[in-house]
Amino acid sequence: MSLLSLLGISPQVSALLVEATLQTLQMTAIASLLGTLFGLPLGVLLATSGRGELLQCVSFNRVAGLIVNATRSTPFIILVVAIIPFTRMVAGTSIGTTAAIVPLTLAAVPFIARIVETAIREVDQGLVEAAKAMGATPLQIIRKVLVPEAMPGIVAGLTLAIVSLIGYSAMVGAVGGGGLGDLGIRYGYQRFMPEIMALVVLVLIVLVQAVQTVGDRLARRVNKRLRDA
Amino acid sequence: MSSMIRLEAVSKRYPARKDSAAVTALSETDLTIDRGEIFGVIGRSGAGKSTLIRLINLLERPSSGRVEVDGVDLTALDASRLRAARRQIGMIFQHFNLLSSRTVFDNVALPLELAGLSRAEIKSKVQPLLELVGLADKSGRYPAELSGGQKQRVGIARALATEPKVLLCDEATSALDPETTRSILALLGDINEKLGITIVLITHEMQVIKQICHRVAVLDAGAVVELASVESVFTRPRAPITRSLLSAATGDDVPPHLRARLSQHPIGGDTLLRLRFSGPHAESPVISRLTKAQGIEVSILHGQVDVVRHASFGTLIVALPVAGDALAAAIRFLESENVVVEPLGYLPASLRAAG
Numbered sequence: 001m002s003l004l005s006l007l008g009i010s011p012q013v014s015a016l017l018v019e020a021t022l023q024t025l026q027m028t029a030i031a032s033l034l035g036t037l038f039g040l041p042l043g044v045l046l047a048t049s050g051r052g053e054l055l056q057c058v059s060f061n062r063v064a065g066l067i068v069n070a071t072r073s074t075p076f077i078i079l080v081v082a083i084i085p086f087t088r089m090v091a092g093t094s095i096g097t098t099a100a101i102v103p104l105t106l107a108a109v110p111f112i113a114r115i116v117e118t119a120i121r122e123v124d125q126g127l128v129e130a131a132k133a134m135g136a137t138p139l140q141i142i143r144k145v146l147v148p149e150a151m152p153g154i155v156a157g158l159t160l161a162i163v164s165l166i167g168y169s170a171m172v173g174a175v176g177g178g179g180l181g182d183l184g185i186r187y188g189y190q191r192f193m194p195e196i197m198a199l200v201v202l203v204l205i206v207l208v209q210a211v212q213t214v215g216d217r218l219a220r221r222v223n224k225r226l227r228d229a
Numbered sequence: 230m231s232s233m234i235r236l237e238a239v240s241k242r243y244p245a246r247k248d249s250a251a252v253t254a255l256s257e258t259d260l261t262i263d264r265g266e267i268f269g270v271i272g273r274s275g276a277g278k279s280t281l282i283r284l285i286n287l288l289e290r291p292s293s294g295r296v297e298v299d300g301v302d303l304t305a306l307d308a309s310r311l312r313a314a315r316r317q318i319g320m321i322f323q324h325f326n327l328l329s330s331r332t333v334f335d336n337v338a339l340p341l342e343l344a345g346l347s348r349a350e351i352k353s354k355v356q357p358l359l360e361l362v363g364l365a366d367k368s369g370r371y372p373a374e375l376s377g378g379q380k381q382r383v384g385i386a387r388a389l390a391t392e393p394k395v396l397l398c399d400e401a402t403s404a405l406d407p408e409t410t411r412s413i414l415a416l417l418g419d420i421n422e423k424l425g426i427t428i429v430l431i432t433h434e435m436q437v438i439k440q441i442c443h444r445v446a447v448l449d450a451g452a453v454v455e456l457a458s459v460e461s462v463f464t465r466p467r468a469p470i471t472r473s474l475l476s477a478a479t480g481d482d483v484p485p486h487l488r489a490r491l492s493q494h495p496i497g498g499d500t501l502l503r504l505r506f507s508g509p510h511a512e513s514p515v516i517s518r519l520t521k522a523q524g525i526e527v528s529i530l531h532g533q534v535d536v537v538r539h540a541s542f543g544t545l546i547v548a549l550p551v552a553g554d555a556l557a558a559a560i561r562f563l564e565s566e567n568v569v570v571e572p573l574g575y576l577p578a579s580l581r582a583a584g
Contacts, residue, residue, distance in 0.1 A: 127326050127328060129288060129326065131339075131343070132315075134315065134387075135314075135315040135316045135344070135391075136343045137343075144339065145328060148328065148331070149329060149330050222330070224329050224330050224371040224372075
């Protein structure tokens with residue numbers, strides 16, 4: 001706070017900025033968490049249910065793939081409005097930060113699922129064969145081989161997903177979701193306050209930078225393939 | 230000696246697809262591998278070796294026939310019994326197939342985790358295995374920090390973790406340099422002696438067969454074309470493919486700089502012969518006897534004497550400065566000494582003097 005006043009920013013603007021930042025953080029964090037919770041298993045299933053794969057179930061694979069593609073090809077702002085009835089059913093309301101988490105999560109799940117699927121498909125099939133030769137069940141292969149070996153790719157992909165969600169969260173102002181994007185539009189653009197716009201952009205840059213840095217570090221830590229110790 | 234692995238009329242066909250015709254990877258094959266033996270399968274790439282070894286633990290399902298390991302017909306088992314049976318069959322791979330996310334210790338522990346052992350039991354089993362393969366000090370390292378030979382040692386420890394009766398080696402030394410290959414093969418030989426485990430290995434290198442196998446099957450185009458003890462395959466190869474695999478390994482081909490000058494007609498110089506020795510004859514001084522008996526000076530241009538499981542055998546390419554009757558007499562003398570003589574052609578005398 002004192003830093004903001006040092007920069008000559010009024011207490012009112014500071015309060016707005018802090019509130020919006022917290023809203024953005026809240027929406028992004030919860031949507032990322034829920035997105036991973038549902039996206040990770042969905043991604044595993046997408047990667048293992050195809051023809052000739054561990055949990056072969058071709059019809060599931062087709063249908064899930066179709067739904068994932070449909071969700072991903074809908075522009076986010078359209079998705080937000082289109083699912084308002086669903087949002088109201090889940091969150092009890094269609095307005096506000098909590099309500100905004102619903103479309104954000106819905107966009108995150110297929111995104112994360114595809115990321116997880118890709119990372120798992122990158123795992124050397126030789127490892128799966130070795131595990132089969134050891135007498136592993138399909139579930140053991142997923143838990144002990146595929147997911148741990150795909151972890152560097154999954155972490156890097158999750159970082160990408162969280163950065164995208166920070167961007168998406170700017171659009172939920174359309175349903176009163178609040179957050180930094182909303183602040184930028186309402187104050188910076190509609191009320192001609194360029195200094196607020198500049199601050200919003202600055203905070204977003206810092207947030208994205210922080211997420212990327214942490215994600216990169218984590219990805220490097222879980223990657224035991226490259227060792228230059 | 231009773232049998233450990235029996236393949237009865239086993240075949241593997243891949244049905245035709247949109248873009249490829251049907252392929253017979255292995256035509257109907259019977260094969261019996263004895264308890265405690267080291268059995269080699271050799272062939273060129275595409276001969277069906279990989280298919281054959283994967284049929285033994287049913288990573289490939291046979292199109293027909295029975296696969297029996299330790300008296301159990303694997304093809305008749307349901308999924309969960311097959312998984313249990315596979316714990317009795319360890320496997321190591323050309324590219325090691327270690328989990329990059331796990332340390333050496335945890336890689337070796339994996340099959341034990343899969344079998345549902347407690348952490349304490351796992352600990353008590355992994356440490357002796359790491360000592361067996363000489364990696365006790367690398368327990369906490371990740372595979373990326375190890376050399377190829379060390380990775381394969383981890384692979385071997387992992388394959389032995391469930392105390393299997395059979396160890397399958399799928400081109401286990403093909404990605405390793407010759408020095409490391411020898412040490413890995415020596416380790417496999419040790420393990421075979423210490424634990425009495427039956428080893429099946431596939432390779433495209435006769436050197437590998439020579440170093441540790443007891444018997445060998447030669448595979449060509451999906452069929453076993455020769456099956457015999459390693460001694461007899463090395464000294465009396467029958468199938469053409471076996472001879473060609475052997476000459477790559479034993480260096481009994483005419484060196485290229487000589488082959489270029491070789492003529493099929495006598496040109497007043499030297500006669501080039503290939504001499505094959507085997508058994509006790511490989512150790513008798515045949516060449517010096519020839520010199521003493523017939524006064525012929527023999528130049529040895531190329532050659533190798535080798536030992537396969539206590540039997541010596543060798544090949545020499547020699548030049549004799551004679552032709553006609555003297556040559557015929559020399560050949561008769563060599564044949565009376567149990568040397569297999571094969572005339573290769575004639576060389577100008579100047580060439581021999583030069584080198």
